[in-house]
């Protein structure tokens with residue numbers, strides 16, 4: 001039986017995570033489960049667990065590494081480490097494999113491109129092991145869809161993997177090996193509820209000479225016809241590859257999601273994020289007979305969303321507030337009073353992320369966004385009124401962006417303040433492979449241009465002001481670890497998400513849920529607090 005070590009290197013950048021250190025995503029856990037289902041002895045580890053104990057690598061025949069485009073240095077370091085102790089093959093996966101330059105620069109045997117379920121199913125119908133697959137395919141210099149192989153320095157590329165049909169989305173990702181992640185009990189564990197995105201509208205052009213002919217197919221055509229564009233502009237917002245790589249929105253089975261969350265809580269997980277490009281697409285695909293490629297119609301399947309949230313709320317650990325369930329993103333055009341009311345009932349006081357991106361409707365339309373600025377603001381208002389904590393995404397440096405577009409966004413910040421948005425996350429546009437804007441110029445940092453700097457400063461000021469509001473609050477948190485640099489201090493995470501909290505305390509408190517009073521800000525995302533109550537040990 002081939003022994004495969006799966007390593008989660010996502011967001012490890014140069015070899016260390018500097019932000020979102022408390023996130024454990026779906027991809028590597030899912031691949032571990034799929035390998036186990038196919039009879040492999042697969043084990044999942046966090047990147048840092050391997051760095052701290054390189055000897056583990058000797059116990060396996062192959063290594064599978066999941067990573068993002070920004071993780072080149074971390075992955076290279078891991079591959080070098082593997083090569084020093086092991087001759088086994090190297091399999092790459094995750095969003096990083098979408099970048100051709102990454103594949104050219106990294107030493108690997110097999111790379112899974114896009115979704116892996118069908119690719120692995122096909123591969124294992126032909127071969128008993130990944131090593132056998134590599135040696136046979138490299139000899140014949142052939143491959144299958146969704147798989148790239150590297151022979152000497154040549155890449156034989158099978159293109160993007162097939163979109164996994166809904167019926168195969170019900171594998172429960174690995175749970176036991178979460179123990180190989182530092183402080184997993186306090187981490188945000190992502191549980192997939194929807195695969196793919198319903199926005200198959202498109203931007204007005206690519207940057208290799210393809211222009212929208214205004215045929216209106218992706219706006220008014222049948223749901224099936226929106227899958228392709230006569231001039232081959234990739235679907236979705238121009239900066240996002242989700243629709244092209246993952247296809248239209250498909251919901252996972254409600255009972256599988258509930259089972260997964262229940263098992264996670266039993267394994268000691270305390271913070272669960274229901275992950276989806278748009279949570280409000282959950283169950284919406286059941287309202288249509290064709291692929292769900294319309295981002296705004298039909299409206300959300302409120303009945304199904306409520307059923308899911310209601311069942312999750314009855315899981316013992318959730319009902320007893322030993323575990324929190326949160327959701328990730330929502331699209332503004334799907335937020336109506338009814339759905340906001342349901343979200344408020346089950347997710348009160350948890351964050352919700354809304355992509356506003358810009359307040360220029362002209363720019364939003366040009367880049368393929370499905371919602372206008374006023375729809376975004378109305379959605380944020382509704383969610384806030386229902387008791388959620390809105391976090392808003394903005395982006396700068398998008399193609400076609402003019403100073404007047406940025407100015408509209410700057411002016412909207414006052415509106416966001418009045419609504420009570422908790423935080424604004426400002427991103428710089430970055431061209432991604434398999435998107436309409438893949439070849440668009442990469443913008444400089446916001447501070448290199450007066451108008452973008454104005455936006456950057458306004459967002460910074462906004463977040464500084466909002467951060468202060470946490471001072472004096474009493475919140476529930478979970479202690480993750482000892483502070484690595486300050487003896488006698490601990491690091492804790494709010495159960496319902498928020499800034500990292502530094503508290504005084506001894507190692508015995510690690511793994512406890514605690515109630516903390518926040519005393520002061522230490523930085524933009526770190527606060528200092530005092531433990532006022534120690535709850536039972538969580539893990």
Ligand code: SF4
Nearest residue numbers: 212213215216218229
């Ligand atoms: S992006 Fe393509 S499908 Fe959409 S309107 Fe333009 S030409 Fe038609």
